[in-house]
Amino acid sequence: MWTRLPSSALRVTGADRVDFVQGQMTNDLRGAPTPGVVACGFLNVRGQIEFFARAYKREGDVYLHLDAGQAEALAARLRRYIIFDQVEVEDLSGELRTVHVWDEAAVPGWNPQGGSAQTFELAGGTVLAGRVDRTGTPGVDLHFLARHEEAVLAALGGGEAPLDALDGARVRAGIPDITRDGFVGVLPQEVGLDVGGPLPSISYRKGCYVGQEIMARLEARGNARYHLARLRGEGLPDHAAVTREGRAVGQAGLQAGGLSLARLRKELLAGDVVEVGGVPASVEFLAPAPADA
Template identity: 80%
Template sequence: MWTLLPSSALRLTGTDRVDFVQGQMTNDLRGAPTPGMVACCFLNVRGQIEFFARAYKRKDDVYLHLDAGQSVGLAARLRRYIIFDQVEIGDVTEELGTVHVWGQDVSGWNPDGPDAQTFELSGGTVLAGRINRTGTPGVDLHFLTRYGEGVREALGGGETPLDELEELRVRAGIPDVVRDGFVGTLPQEVGLDVGGLLPVMSYRKGCYVGQEIMARLEARGNARYHLAGLEGDGLPAHAEVIREGKTVGQAGAHAGGLSLARLRKELAPGDRVEVGGVPATVGSLTPTPADV
């Protein structure tokens, strides 16, 4: 099965590209192999998420894969920090497409190989990454749009709707910063910490914007919220979660009677809450941690 992903993308070139983006992101791209890939966030000075990306480190560039509509904002942010760095930032959103493939083999992909691979598919070169979007790792394929028809033909079958992929993601308890509306939260509050469902952190990589707040949270372990599940029919997405008249969190995407949510840690499975006026029950997330 495969699904076309609404995406945007940046390509960083220049001799300082890795060191430059390393100083902006939460994860350790410098320590990744070449080719390699890490999930990461770009934070503000308060440690709150501004952007989520998957960063691919290649021989001649760094490729940042983002959700749709994110590349312009991240490019503007990165350019503000260029001083003497030898780095060029290009928006390649219109040139590239991305599909996620799961539950089937991909010609050219080595399941036992590294998390980032490059190979030929249907006459064009694709960049592929091992990504867990359903509870079981699949493959993101990034390709030039002019090869899109050939890539889809090589995969076979018909496209699985994005809504179906989203339902599998929510059921697996895998957060999505944009789709769940978690921009502006702390990574530790929404399952993105080390050991979380989608780790984007390195506490040993050196300084970056927001790093001081992350170090405090690591030392004190006092994030007041965490990623949790909500059960209920027709729960509105991105709405406040209310218990006994008080706001105790915010709901993310809703699919198949379930929502992911950023909730106060004192809430327990079985507690009753309201999401935008709709009754819901706090559930538990018990999946194994996701690959990036």
């Protein structure tokens, strides 16, 4: 089973590519294996998320996989920071396609015991693959040339699951999608991107980057006022304000099957009743990630 992912993509090349991207993103690309993939955020000076990406470190480039419509703006941001760096930023969004295969064992050519990023031949072309948990069970994101799409999908076989089904699975598993859930503009720790969260995307030991000072303060003080939780209710609206007794207490993401992930104030308790755009919902806490996540 596989699902098409609305995507955009950047390729960063040049001798300084790894150090340059390392200095912009929240996670440790330099410490990743080659090939390897890490989830990361690109923050503003207030520590708020501007972009979420998965960065693939390869022998000749850094590939940044983003949600649809994000690459052009991130490319413009990156180019503003190029001074003496030997790097080039190329938007590949029109040339590539991405699908998520729910079961990594179902991908021909993929080694389930291998590394987190792999490149191999499939259907007469080269594909880039990364182990990504979008449903609570690791699957594989496959990136390939648009002209090979028909052949790649035929080689995968199985059935296509709509994006709504993938959203339902990830919300049940407590895994946010920063863009689709509308969590851009908030602190990473508030929506599950912290170490030990469902989508760990921060390294507190990697060195400086835009927004790093705020991240260091939050690590030292542990005083983020919001966290990621799940809401349950009938007819929940997408991307609505969450209130309790008329007071704003958070924001909800995409609704899927009567559930929604939400950025909620920490003083709320499991079982508390809130309103999402006027619709009643109950609060559920998410299980913590394993210690080695």
